[in-house]
Amino acid sequence: MSKKVYAVKEGYDFANDRKVENLILSSWSECEKYVKGVKGAKYKSFLTADEAEKYLNQETGISKEKLMLLPDVFYAYVDGSYNDATGKYSYALVIIRNNVIRYIENGSAEDDSERSIRQIAGELKAAIRSLEYCADNRINEIVIFHDYEGVRQHALGTWSRREKSSQKYYQDYNHIINKYDIKVHFMKVESHTGDLYNEMADELAKYAAHIPIKGVTNKNIVNNTIFVNDTTVKDKLMDIISPENSDNIIILEK
Known part of the structure; x- marks a missing residue:
């Protein structure tokens, strides 16, 4: 049996x-x-x-299209990368609300202690930093868009947690959402399929790891306008955008 x-x-x-x-x-x-x-x-x-x-x-399943129609909900696009030469991972998160980029963060590991799981460490850190952003800003609902399925599965406990990083992620995730009463929706997106914010998070993570980028975000912005919350967000974006396209990034800060 x-x-x-x-x-x-x-x-x-x-x-x-x-x-x-x-x-x-x-x-x-x-x-x-x-x-x-x-x-x-x-x-x-x-x-x-x-x-x-x-x-x-079954009770929380919801399509990406429906999630994108939710008014005033925050969206976090998260990604990670890994530099083979240095053995260090990197991470990035892009947080959006009402089609305005509110916050961008990226960074890299201080050492190579997580080299065995490569970019996965960055993917998990980006998700946790998104939740910490929610906690700091009293946000009680967020949609996390991710291309690594473990971001969701390790958080919910549906995958076994053999690595210390996934164990810590599970503990941190559940501690934060319960302490600050944060409702989380997970939505998987396929990597490198032209999703503007997913590509943005991918290239910001690569930039933090000192990995050459292909300029996908830069190409996407040529014929589009991106709205950002303040100059800090725009400055972060300019790390992966050509100067000639800077006018396509509109700051809404008053």
């Missing part, structure tokens, strides 16, 4: 005094401690992790 897995959609961690959501657990004893005595707990058992994941997604 196959061993069951348990999906906890809503429960409570009494040991750490916090709400828990979207967990997939391998035994009833693990599941029980999050649902026993919890009013309104939502959980089910399944024969496979895939079935459990579908259950967790």
Whole structure:
């Protein structure tokens, strides 16, 4: 007989005094401690992790098109990169609200301790920095666009966490969303398919890692106008934009 897995959609961690959501657990004893005595707990058992994941997604599944129509919701495009020569990862995030870029951040690792997982470390850091931005700015809902599936799966606990980085990511993610009551939607986008903000995050991550970029963002902006929140955001963008296209970046700051 196959061993069951348990999906906890809503429960409570009494040991750490916090709400828990979207967990997939391998035994009833693990599941029980999050649902026993919890009013309104939502959980089910399944024969496979895939079935459990579908259950967790069925109430929150939403298309990219519908997400983009949500008024006043913040969107974070996250990406990571890796420099083979230095052994260091990099990360970038682009945060948008109402078609205006509100915040950009990129950076690289201080050492090569995460070289075994290459750009994955950057992808995960970018997602966490997006949540920290939400916490700092009292934002309680965000859509995270990512091309690495682990950004979502490691956060929800649906993938095993063998590396220290994925273990820390899972802990940090759940700590932040529960402490600051942040609702997160995950949306996977395919890399290098012309999505303006995904390409932007990709090139900003490469720039931080001192990797040559192909100028995709620069080409996209030639016939388009990008609105940004302030001069700080524009200055960040100019790292990957040619000076002749700077007029296509409009600052809305008053």
